[in-house]
Amino acid sequence: MPRYLDVQPPANGVQLVTLQRxxxxxxxCTALLAELAATLEAAAQDDQVAAVVITGNxxxxxxxxxxxxxxxxxxxxxxxxxxxxxWRTIAAFPKxxxxxxxxxxxxGGCELAMCADIIVAxxxxxxxxxxxxxxxxxxxxxxxxxxRAVGKPLAMQMVLTGExxxxxxxxxxxxxxxxxxxxxxxxxxxHIARTIAAKAPLAVRLAKQALLQAGDTDLASGLRxxxxxxxxxxxxxxxxxxxxxxxEKRQPHFQGR
Amino acid sequence: MPFQHIVFAIEDGVALLSFNRPxxxxxxxxxxxxxxxxxxxxxxxSSEARVLLLTGEGRAFCAGQDLSDRNVAPGADMxxxxxxxDRFYNPLVRxxxxxxxxxxxxxxxxxxxxxxxxxxxxDLVLAARSASFIQAFCKIGLVPxxxxxxxxxxxxxxxRAKALAMLGERLxxxxxxxWGLIHRVVDDAAxxxxxxxxxxxxxxxxxxxxxxxxxxxNASFDHGFDDQLQLERDLxxxxxxxxxxxxxxxxxxxxxxxxxxxx
Numbered sequence: 001m002p003r004y005l006d007v008q009p010p011a012n013g014v015q016l017v018t019l020q021r022x023x024x025x026x027x028x029c030t031a032l033l034a035e036l037a038a039t040l041e042a043a044a045q046d047d048q049v050a051a052v053v054i055t056g057n058x059x060x061x062x063x064x065x066x067x068x069x070x071x072x073x074x075x076x077x078x079x080x081x082x083x084x085x086x087w088r089t090i091a092a093f094p095k096x097x098x099x100x101x102x103x104x105x106x107x108g109g110c111e112l113a114m115c116a117d118i119i120v121a122x123x124x125x126x127x128x129x130x131x132x133x134x135x136x137x138x139x140x141x142x143x144x145x146x147x148r149a150v151g152k153p154l155a156m157q158m159v160l161t162g163e164x165x166x167x168x169x170x171x172x173x174x175x176x177x178x179x180x181x182x183x184x185x186x187x188x189x190x191h192i193a194r195t196i197a198a199k200a201p202l203a204v205r206l207a208k209q210a211l212l213q214a215g216d217t218d219l220a221s222g223l224r225x226x227x228x229x230x231x232x233x234x235x236x237x238x239x240x241x242x243x244x245x246x247x248e249k250r251q252p253h254f255q256g257r
Numbered sequence: 258m259p260f261q262h263i264v265f266a267i268e269d270g271v272a273l274l275s276f277n278r279p280x281x282x283x284x285x286x287x288x289x290x291x292x293x294x295x296x297x298x299x300x301x302x303s304s305e306a307r308v309l310l311l312t313g314e315g316r317a318f319c320a321g322q323d324l325s326d327r328n329v330a331p332g333a334d335m336x337x338x339x340x341x342x343d344r345f346y347n348p349l350v351r352x353x354x355x356x357x358x359x360x361x362x363x364x365x366x367x368x369x370x371x372x373x374x375x376x377x378x379x380d381l382v383l384a385a386r387s388a389s390f391i392q393a394f395c396k397i398g399l400v401p402x403x404x405x406x407x408x409x410x411x412x413x414x415x416x417r418a419k420a421l422a423m424l425g426e427r428l429x430x431x432x433x434x435x436w437g438l439i440h441r442v443v444d445d446a447a448x449x450x451x452x453x454x455x456x457x458x459x460x461x462x463x464x465x466x467x468x469x470x471x472x473x474x475n476a477s478f479d480h481g482f483d484d485q486l487q488l489e490r491d492l493x494x495x496x497x498x499x500x501x502x503x504x505x506x507x508x509x510x511x512x513x514x515x516x517x518x519x520x
Contacts, residue, residue: 181472181491 321370
């Protein structure tokens with residue numbers, strides 16, 4: 001049983017994972033990250049799960065890393081930090097990952113949200129990388145994924161000043177895809193996840209990979225990778241079913257093959 | 258914490274906050290700002306408060322910033338007014354606008370400068386017949402703050418907003434009512450009682466539903482029609498899950514008076 005997470009059984013192909021460390025504004029201590037990595041690893045293997053929604057509470061998605069824990073670790077300790085492997089697992093989750101963000105998404109919390117494929121934010125959400133205020137810097141993708149999402153000037157401003165931005169600003173900058181009333185953020189994220197979960201799993205998986213590669217590679221290589229993935233799907237049963245259902249004007253029944 | 262510059266109490270669901278520096282026409286200094294902030298924090302966290310009533314003691318409602326706080330020795334640097342707005346005035350009007358309950362404002366006398374714009378951030382404004390609104394900023398080289406430049410054109414139209422802001426003339430309560438700047442004018446002697454009666458009546462209503470109405474109407478100024486329709490759908494979804502809606506429908510079907518709990 002995870003201690004810092006509430007993990008719901010999958011429903012309609014979607015698993016809801018809620019960070020539950022409310023007294024610490026869901027600060028991402030190592031134990032919490034370990035539980036999250038293990039949960040996503042299990043979800044990746046679970047045929048009942050096609051997509052995962054990750055959320056916190058109305059006050060905070062996650063307000064950063066556990067500062068006390070970090071203070072104890074010296075240079076050598078940082079080199080051996082087990083968190084590196086947990087972050088890698090989270091970022092490598094092969095199925096759709098949707099973040100429903102209310103309240104604070106700061107530091108590691110903002111980095112965790114950016115590990116998701118889609119971010120839905122409540123109207124009062126705040127995104128920021130305040131590490132600089134502590135004499136440190138983002139260490140789990142905050143300088144990389146943020147720049148790719150919002151562009152250089154805003155990423156520089158956020159990382160170098162440590163000042164957070166509103167969800168409205170985040171929407172305008174492209175960090176989040178939708179802003180909702182805070183009470184509906186999770187519902188909306190679940191709805192999006194269920195929509196994805198109803199699609200052909202292999203198509204979702206390859207499309208996700210192709211999109212992630214778009215941020216890492218040059219256009220020619222990206223187009224080549226896209227074409228390869230596109231070709232691979234031509235050999236799947238779900239592709240035949242999808243096209244046939246479209247022609248016969250009915251709902252497709254995907255098998256994941 | 259005992260207050261010196263305001264009167265504050267929560268009773269029968271009504272949080273009453275009255276500016277109390279009558280000799281200075283209830284103008285804001287830092288100490289009064291801090292007390293108002295503390296009181297509003299208590300309102301927000303109170304499980305009892307279902308309405309906020311804002312008013313002033315003495316003959317004025319609020320004369321805005323206390324300029325004796327702003328006197329600068331010859332040759333000294335002028336203070337950064339933006340900082341004071343960031344620290345005090347903007348959080349104050351934001352809090353009034355965002356407070357999840359109706360905010361009634363009883364303007365009992367002169368409302369000048371920021372004091373003229375704070376009522377505009379409230380939801381239902383009553384004013385004494387002798388009260389007046391003065392956008393005094395232009396008289397000392399300043400700009401209407403506390404949301405004035407945003408709210409005035411939306412309430413009275415751009416032509417009147419510009420005249421008020423650039424001429425800084427006194428706008429009487431009756432004219433303010435005719436222009437749609439405030440909800441209602443009341444005889445001076447009756448203002449306090451009428452405002453309290455209105456607040457007490459609102460305190461028996463479905464507070465959560467009223468808070469959602471406030472959210473919807475406040476957002477309408479920033480939204481296009483389509484976005485607002487979607488917001489209405491979402492707010493109605495929330496309202497429909499409330500205990501008070503259930504109670505309201507049940508009372509209607511059974512022809513009895515509903516007993517709303519505010520949630």
